Amino acid sequence: MQIRKVLEEKILEAFEHIAVDVDRVQVLPASKPEFGDYQYNGAMALAKRLKRNPKEIAQSLVESIQKGDMIESLEVAGPGFINIKLSKYWLSTRVTQALEDTRLGVSIKNDPIKVVIDYSSPNMAKQMHVGHLRSTIIGDTLANLLQFMGESVIRQNHIGDWGTQFGMLIAYLEELGEGTEGTLKDLEQFYKDAKKRFDEDEFFANRAREYVVKLQSGDVYCLNLWKNFIDKSLSHCEEIYQRLGVNLTREDVRAESDYNDELANIVKELQEKGLLVESRGAKCVFVENSDTPLIVQKSDGGYLYATTDLAAIKFRVQKLGAKRILYVVDSRQSEHFKLVFKVARAAGYAPKDIKLEHVKFGMMLDKSGRPFKTRDGGTVKLIDLLQEAVNRAKEAIRQKDEYSKEEILKIAEIVGIGAVKYADLSINRESDYVFDWDKMLSLDGNTSLYQQYAYARIQSIIRRYGKEPTGTVAIEDELERKLVLKLLELEDTLILASNESAPHYLTNYLYSLTTLFMKFYENNPILKDDIPKELKESRLMIAKATAETIKLVLGIMGIKTVDRL
RNA sequence: GCGUCCGUAGCUCAGCUGGAUAGAGCACUCGCCUUCUAAGCGAGCGGUCUCAGGUUCGAAUCCUGACGGGCGUACCA
Numbered sequence: 001m002q003i004r005k006v007l008e009e010k011i012l013e014a015f016e017h018i019a020v021d022v023d024r025v026q027v028l029p030a031s032k033p034e035f036g037d038y039q040y041n042g043a044m045a046l047a048k049r050l051k052r053n054p055k056e057i058a059q060s061l062v063e064s065i066q067k068g069d070m071i072e073s074l075e076v077a078g079p080g081f082i083n084i085k086l087s088k089y090w091l092s093t094r095v096t097q098a099l100e101d102t103r104l105g106v107s108i109k110n111d112p113i114k115v116v117i118d119y120s121s122p123n124m125a126k127q128m129h130v131g132h133l134r135s136t137i138i139g140d141t142l143a144n145l146l147q148f149m150g151e152s153v154i155r156q157n158h159i160g161d162w163g164t165q166f167g168m169l170i171a172y173l174e175e176l177g178e179g180t181e182g183t184l185k186d187l188e189q190f191y192k193d194a195k196k197r198f199d200e201d202e203f204f205a206n207r208a209r210e211y212v213v214k215l216q217s218g219d220v221y222c223l224n225l226w227k228n229f230i231d232k233s234l235s236h237c238e239e240i241y242q243r244l245g246v247n248l249t250r251e252d253v254r255a256e257s258d259y260n261d262e263l264a265n266i267v268k269e270l271q272e273k274g275l276l277v278e279s280r281g282a283k284c285v286f287v288e289n290s291d292t293p294l295i296v297q298k299s300d301g302g303y304l305y306a307t308t309d310l311a312a313i314k315f316r317v318q319k320l321g322a323k324r325i326l327y328v329v330d331s332r333q334s335e336h337f338k339l340v341f342k343v344a345r346a347a348g349y350a351p352k353d354i355k356l357e358h359v360k361f362g363m364m365l366d367k368s369g370r371p372f373k374t375r376d377g378g379t380v381k382l383i384d385l386l387q388e389a390v391n392r393a394k395e396a397i398r399q400k401d402e403y404s405k406e407e408i409l410k411i412a413e414i415v416g417i418g419a420v421k422y423a424d425l426s427i428n429r430e431s432d433y434v435f436d437w438d439k440m441l442s443l444d445g446n447t448s449l450y451q452q453y454a455y456a457r458i459q460s461i462i463r464r465y466g467k468e469p470t471g472t473v474a475i476e477d478e479l480e481r482k483l484v485l486k487l488l489e490l491e492d493t494l495i496l497a498s499n500e501s502a503p504h505y506l507t508n509y510l511y512s513l514t515t516l517f518m519k520f521y522e523n524n525p526i527l528k529d530d531i532p533k534e535l536k537e538s539r540l541m542i543a544k545a546t547a548e549t550i551k552l553v554l555g556i557m558g559i560k561t562v563d564r565l
Numbered sequence: 566g567c568g569u570c571c572g573u574a575g576c577u578c579a580g581c582u583g584g585a586u587a588g589a590g591c592a593c594u595c596g597c598c599u600u601c602u603a604a605g606c607g608a609g610c611g612g613u614c615u616c617a618g619g620u621u622c623g624a625a626u627c628c629u630g631a632c633g634g635g636c637g638u639a640c641c642a
Contacts (some may be wrong), residue, residue, distance in 0.1 A: 298640045445590035
């Protein structure tokens with residue numbers, strides 16, 4: 001249910017009726033509950049252009065808006081605000097209808113476009129660390145969201161599987177010989193050991209360099225060693241994806257190395273288009289308003305990240321048919337993407353109608369505001385972080401109740417991992433955020449546990465009720481009205497979040513929904529004996545709709561729910 | 566230096582692209598469990614939205630400048 005859109009259309013119609021030209025109408029949620037449910041503030045802005053009194057405009061608009069069974073009242077307030085209040089009957093009917101639909105009344109886009117989302121993109125030479133967390137879960141949430149909205153989503157895991165360090169790594173892998181399964185388990189250590197060998201043993205270092213060259217020239221022996229290495233490394237990532245509930249599979253992997261054969265051609269095409277300039281020995285493309293060029297070929301002939309990115313854009317547009325490409329990459333790379341996008345446009349790889357967006361995000365900081373590191377200053381491995389979250393969740397559950405061992409493990413996994421994801425997604429992605437265990441696993445405020453708790457409470461009620469709730473919603477009081485209205489704001493929220501590529505709109509929505517539910521729960525008993533049947537059913541349905549909505553939105557974020565907590 | 570993002574309660578954060586008296590959580594003070602999960606709810610406390618100008622009916626939001634901070638600044642990814 002797109003409430004805002006429907007209201008906006010009604011206002012547009014009214015404008016037509018009073019013969020006023022407007023290009024865009026924006027309805028906003030009421031800034032205060034006393035004002036109603038929604039407001040339209042456009043009359044004031046129009047007053048000047050029309051040289052009319054804003055109050056008059058608002059008044060004639062109000063008189064022309066078709067209320068139907070949707071709108072209960074329209075009011076002109078202050079200098080020309082229009083306050084809109086929806087009818088209880090309409091809200092009740094709509095929420096009852098939404099419950100009959102597995103999508104909870106959210107429509108599917110009927111003109112889907114192909115959207116490529118580039119996210120996670122770990123480096124195969126190293127273990128995944130906290131630096132990959134945000135890209136992975138923000139990207140995955142956006143992918144899930146757009147997919148749910150009906151877009152045709154193509155996930156791309158642009159893994160870093162190429163570069164000089166791989167010569168060293170495969171040389172070391174070879175040296176250790178067969179039975180290296182266990183050794184590769186800790187990639188971090190493997191990398192360190194290999195580096196140590198490289199620094200200490202000239203002979204080894206030379207072989208490593210030789211292997212780089214051999215790899216690049218397609219030597220079969222080296223390629224096999226390398227493939228073996230990448231395969232193992234990728235399995236580690238997949239373990240993490242699975243634990244995180246991230247929908248990335250091998251089919252989504254399009255590695256850097258997959259573009260190798262195209263790189264020379266990219267440089268050639270840039271040359272042919274007259275974009276290439278040689279500067280300080282390197283092949284560069286200069287763009288307007290930037291002193292630093294995009295370097296596509298080093299003076300030693302090697303290609304760079306930028307070259308691969310251009311090849312990737314070409315591939316995504318020409319082969320995958322992408323109309324919109326999202327790069328979920330940290331904000332430090334914004335200059336890089338600005339340049340790459342400009343060059344891609346200039347070279348014709350991304351025509352004007354293709355949207356290129358850098359979905360940037362800030363860094364993870366510790367409590368003292370420094371980049372999030374281990375005590376000894378190293379990077380925090382993602383697997384360790386997740387395990388700690390699960391352990392902490394386990395502690396919290398143990399204190400509360402007696403569960404079987406399996407139950408505790410299962411709940412702790414969902415709650416712990418969910419807490420990490422929710423904490424990350426609930427912050428405006430563009431700002432840096434402070435990673436705080438206590439806050440994350442707290443039950444208060446905008447946290448995943450608060451959602452889980454509300455969900456579990458509802459499940460508990462439904463269990464006690466003993467059967468699947470049926471019936472119709474009939475709003476009884478102000479609290480129910482607010483809660484139902486919030487439930488119906490689901491689609492508006494999803495649209496907002498997907499338009500802005502901003503998952504925190506989802507968590508903000510959930511938080512306000514759950515807060516309203518908790519109040520409803522405290523004040524409006526459902527299963528008490530003296531509650532009449534119809535009221536009981538209505539309240540049950542409202543509770544059920546709340547639970548379904550929580551589940552759906554958490555699901556988009558790749559967070560599972562538990563029936564008991 | 567230049568570019569870029571930011572500065573909102575003691576702390577962590579919202580504030581939907583210019584709307585009405587700037588909102589939450591934590592912390593602190595109080596109140597509510599023989600009643601559907603108190604991992605909850607309610608009340609209170611807390612603000613010169615960094616500062617100074619400007620734009621206009623109206624600014625935390627837009628513009629200019631200052632101050633403070635993050636990040637990026639030619640062959641790493």
